[in-house]
Amino acid sequence: MAIDTTVLNILQDLTGEDFSARGDENLFDAGLLDSMDTVQLLLALQDELSINVPVSEFDRSEWETPNKIIAKVASLS
Amino acid sequence: MKRRLWQLFGPLVCAGVLVLGVLLAPLPLGRLSDSAVASAALSMSPNVLAGARAKNQALSRDYVPFFGSSELSRLDPFHPAVLAAKYHRSYRPFLVGAAGTQSLTHFLTDQSMLKQLRHKKAVFIVSMQWFTRRGQDPRAFDFFYSPLETVTWLLAAKNTVADRYAARRLLTMRAPSKDAQLHGALLTVAAGQPLGDTARQLLRTRLQMLKNEDELFSRFGVNAHEREVAAGEKLLPNQATNSQLDALAEQAGVTHTRSNQLGIDDTFYRTRLANGRMAKLAGSQKHFDYRFGPEYSDFQLLLSQFAKHDIDVQFIIPPINAKWAAYTGLSQAKYAQAVEKLKTQLKGQGFKRVLDLSQDGGQPYFMQDTIHIGWRGWVKVDKVVAPFLDGKRQPVHYMLNDHFFTKSWRQAVVGG
Amino acid sequence: MIDWQPYANPQYFVVLLAALVPLIIGLYHGRRLHIYETLASLLFIVMMFTGTKWHEGFALIGYVVFQVALVQGYARYRQTHNGTAVFVLAVLASIAPLAVVKLTPAIAVHPSILGFLGISYLTFKSVQCVMELRDGTIKRLPALSFLRFLLFMPTISSGPIDRYRRFEADYAQVPTQAAYVEMLGRALRYLFTGFVYKYLLGYVFGTLLLPQVAHAALVRGGLSWPLVGYMYTYSMYLFFDFAGYSLFAVAISLVMGIDTPMNFNRPFLAGNIKDFWNRWHMSLSFWFRDFVFMRVTFFIMKHKLIKNRIRVSQVAYLINFLVMGFWHGVTWYYIVYGLFHAGAIIINDLWLRYKKRHKAQLPHNRWTQALAIFITFNVVCFSFLIFSGFLDQLWFSPMHH
Numbered sequence: 001m002a003i004d005t006t007v008l009n010i011l012q013d014l015t016g017e018d019f020s021a022r023g024d025e026n027l028f029d030a031g032l033l034d035s036m037d038t039v040q041l042l043l044a045l046q047d048e049l050s051i052n053v054p055v056s057e058f059d060r061s062e063w064e065t066p067n068k069i070i071a072k073v074a075s076l077s
Numbered sequence: 078m079k080r081r082l083w084q085l086f087g088p089l090v091c092a093g094v095l096v097l098g099v100l101l102a103p104l105p106l107g108r109l110s111d112s113a114v115a116s117a118a119l120s121m122s123p124n125v126l127a128g129a130r131a132k133n134q135a136l137s138r139d140y141v142p143f144f145g146s147s148e149l150s151r152l153d154p155f156h157p158a159v160l161a162a163k164y165h166r167s168y169r170p171f172l173v174g175a176a177g178t179q180s181l182t183h184f185l186t187d188q189s190m191l192k193q194l195r196h197k198k199a200v201f202i203v204s205m206q207w208f209t210r211r212g213q214d215p216r217a218f219d220f221f222y223s224p225l226e227t228v229t230w231l232l233a234a235k236n237t238v239a240d241r242y243a244a245r246r247l248l249t250m251r252a253p254s255k256d257a258q259l260h261g262a263l264l265t266v267a268a269g270q271p272l273g274d275t276a277r278q279l280l281r282t283r284l285q286m287l288k289n290e291d292e293l294f295s296r297f298g299v300n301a302h303e304r305e306v307a308a309g310e311k312l313l314p315n316q317a318t319n320s321q322l323d324a325l326a327e328q329a330g331v332t333h334t335r336s337n338q339l340g341i342d343d344t345f346y347r348t349r350l351a352n353g354r355m356a357k358l359a360g361s362q363k364h365f366d367y368r369f370g371p372e373y374s375d376f377q378l379l380l381s382q383f384a385k386h387d388i389d390v391q392f393i394i395p396p397i398n399a400k401w402a403a404y405t406g407l408s409q410a411k412y413a414q415a416v417e418k419l420k421t422q423l424k425g426q427g428f429k430r431v432l433d434l435s436q437d438g439g440q441p442y443f444m445q446d447t448i449h450i451g452w453r454g455w456v457k458v459d460k461v462v463a464p465f466l467d468g469k470r471q472p473v474h475y476m477l478n479d480h481f482f483t484k485s486w487r488q489a490v491v492g493g
Numbered sequence: 494m495i496d497w498q499p500y501a502n503p504q505y506f507v508v509l510l511a512a513l514v515p516l517i518i519g520l521y522h523g524r525r526l527h528i529y530e531t532l533a534s535l536l537f538i539v540m541m542f543t544g545t546k547w548h549e550g551f552a553l554i555g556y557v558v559f560q561v562a563l564v565q566g567y568a569r570y571r572q573t574h575n576g577t578a579v580f581v582l583a584v585l586a587s588i589a590p591l592a593v594v595k596l597t598p599a600i601a602v603h604p605s606i607l608g609f610l611g612i613s614y615l616t617f618k619s620v621q622c623v624m625e626l627r628d629g630t631i632k633r634l635p636a637l638s639f640l641r642f643l644l645f646m647p648t649i650s651s652g653p654i655d656r657y658r659r660f661e662a663d664y665a666q667v668p669t670q671a672a673y674v675e676m677l678g679r680a681l682r683y684l685f686t687g688f689v690y691k692y693l694l695g696y697v698f699g700t701l702l703l704p705q706v707a708h709a710a711l712v713r714g715g716l717s718w719p720l721v722g723y724m725y726t727y728s729m730y731l732f733f734d735f736a737g738y739s740l741f742a743v744a745i746s747l748v749m750g751i752d753t754p755m756n757f758n759r760p761f762l763a764g765n766i767k768d769f770w771n772r773w774h775m776s777l778s779f780w781f782r783d784f785v786f787m788r789v790t791f792f793i794m795k796h797k798l799i800k801n802r803i804r805v806s807q808v809a810y811l812i813n814f815l816v817m818g819f820w821h822g823v824t825w826y827y828i829v830y831g832l833f834h835a836g837a838i839i840i841n842d843l844w845l846r847y848k849k850r851h852k853a854q855l856p857h858n859r860w861t862q863a864l865a866i867f868i869t870f871n872v873v874c875f876s877f878l879i880f881s882g883f884l885d886q887l888w889f890s891p892m893h894h
Contacts, residue, residue: 036809
């Protein structure tokens with residue numbers, strides 16, 4: 001499965017919302033994602049794409065929109 | 078880039094220039110209105126006491142300084158300020174002092190007034206309660222501390238026993254020692270050295286800043302007491318002799334001391350002594366002793382100033398409520414010795430005007446509460462003070478003696 | 494004598510800014526004067542610990558030597574190995590001096606000789622480096638760079654807590670002239686806002702009002718209106734004093750060409766407790782979020798210690814705020830303060846979830862928002878009353894009058 005679909009699926013699991021058409025929405029400002037969800041996101045990425053993202057790598061400004069997350073994951077895989 | 082820098086820092090530069098200008102330019106000394114001076118004369122506020130403007134303007138009109146401490150705030154109808162206003166006396170009291178002001182504070186508070194007081198008169202109520210082993214309470218000193226007056230004194234200080242002693246005493250207080258500039262100057266004066274030209278120049282600049290601060294801000298935070306005086310005036314007849322006033326004072330005392338057997342004002346008793354607090358105070362002053370300590374030399378600082386400026390001063394030594402003294406176990410013998418010692422210091426140097434009321438503490442309604450003169454006490458003060466201030470100034474002959482700055486005097490026992 | 498405690502009085506700023514003039518000119522012309530900056534910073538740090546504080550100065554030196562050796566040792570080890578036990582040991586060793594200093598007052602009369610002003614803030618920086626070395630986000634950590642980060646003068650005593658990679662990137666790169674001028678402009682604004690906060694409002698609340706309400710509350714004893722007054726006065730004092738201080742630290746950092754993160758973002762306008770912690774003492778709460786909360790949840794979830802996701806976050810909050818409480822000091826009121834905030838944020842989370850489920854039924858307008866701010870503000874002020882230790886004085890120590 002492509003990275004973007006996987007990420008969007010994970011985000012939908014976490015927030016209950018579909019972001020396929022809302023790639024530039026700020027997830028933290030909108031209160032859709034919190035620290036707890038981020039940890040789940042990182043774990044899900046590990047499980048589903050087997051990419052290891054350490055917590056230190058997680059800088060909110062680089063992970064704040066679905067598009068940014070996809071780009072970040074792509075760069076790490 | 079220059080433009081942007083100016084946009085960012087221009088306002089800062091302008092503000093800096095303005096602040097410096099306001100602090101350092103010799104501002105024109107505006108005349109205070111009569112009501113502002115009258116208000117300041119009654120306020121007993123720290124900023125009025127520590128400032129110069131209100132005091133100076135008052136002295137250039139018909140005000141006479143009444144130095145003292147907490148008793149000044151007992152503004153009953155027989156208080157000097159009320160009597161002077163009601164009976165249109167030739168003088169108005171300027172109240173210099175509040176709870177916590179002692180000789181050392183008065184010594185500084187005086188500095189800006191001395192020039193104007195030269196060859197004039199003053200009234201000084203000296204409390205024996207100041208004369209503890211420790212002398213000036215350091216916290217009270219800090220509260221009333223005036224950098225303006227301290228700098229004024231430093232610029233006039235000379236290599237004399239008095240000035241060296243004063244510098245040493247000020248160095249034991251916290252507020253002047255925390256001020257780097259003044260601390261250095263005090264050390265120089267204490268060592269008997271002259272201040273350097275640069276130090277003097279810096280002190281003069283500082284003085285200008287402090288004067289401007291006083292000019293700008295002394296009008297704020299002046300406690301208003303005019304209403305109390307006006308209320309007191311209403312209770313007085315338009316004309317009265319001293320003995321008529323005494324009878325009225327007795328009546329006032331009777332109506333205000335119904336709650337206790339000690340002749341203490343009801344409000345004072347209710348707020349300070351009632352609710353079981355009295356029991357704890359029985360015998361609490363058994364060890365009080367006013368015979369020794371630095372206050373005797375601090376007081377000498379005042380005397381040398383009064384002498385040097387040829388000021389005719391009426392001293393008043395108030396009593397202690399005799400019933401209160403008995404209840405708290407204060408030793409009357411030691412108290413009498415302390416009064417004797419103070420009178421020796423005064424009379425031995427030519428200060429002849431001493432109204433010693435120390436034996437009047439047993440007279441009914443003489444005291445308003447425990448140690449503060451009130452009703453009949455004020456009337457008795459008026460009997461001496463009014464003719465002194467209304468009358469013509471008499472020549473005085475003071476003979477200062479530096480012995481009173483020594484430890485041996487501070488430790489001395491006078492009288493039997 | 495000027496007081497060399499950071500930002501203690503106006504003279505300090507005059508001396509400090511005068512000392513920084515060569516640095517400012519250098520940065521304006523695109524150069525960082527490394528040696529001058531190091532010497533000036535060291536001078537101000539040394540002066541902080543002169544006089545009666547000399548023993549703290551020695552404690553600082555000992556502490557720095559220890560941390561440099563530890564972090565450098567771990568960095569070298571990490572190049573070739575990645576054992577979990579060694580990592581845990583390194584973190585524990587890094588925290589050990591602070592733990593000793595914080596525990597000593599609880600068991601002994603005298604404060605620990607290892608203590609000095611700023612030890613907590615240095616520990617945050619050091620632990621952070623160890624953790625990032627473990628994660629591999631910091632690969633190289635030259636001793637000099639680490640020292641520069643650890644001992645950055647404007648923030649040494651009370652933060653804000655910067656991050657190594659962010660700091661190092663700022664340091665390595667000299668801002669353009671236009672960017673630097675804007676930084677100076679911000680510095681100026683922060684400085685003067687800080688003056689208003691710390692020297693005017695902090696003074697009014699802390700020096701003029703606080704002793705009066707404290708006295709009134711002690712005289713009344715128990716629950717009283719003056720106690721409520723104390724709660725609000727103390728909260729205002731705490732904010733204006735600390736926010737002012739933080740503004741100074743950020744401003745001086747900016748003058749030195751470093752964009753230290755801000756510490757406060759209008760915290761009393763927060764709409765809930767979670768929001769509050771994103772606005773109050775931000776550099777600390779983000780540190781705790783990144784290095785305690787997220788790691789605890791990560792650990793629990795990865796090892797599936799707790800299945801229920803909600804339970805995981807609740808446990809993590811509890812640990813997070815309990816650690817924060819202990820960090821403030823080992824007294825009942827700091828720990829209760831931590832527990833109180835853990836409780837508040839857990840309840841807040843429950844409410845947010847409830848709100849999400851009942852979106853349709855619950856009104857949402859500016860009145861409900863105002864109500865939310867009002868409630869949050871009062872909950873926070875109450876927590877500061879606990880934090881102040883005043884209740885300890887009120888309940889457990891007899892009056893000395």
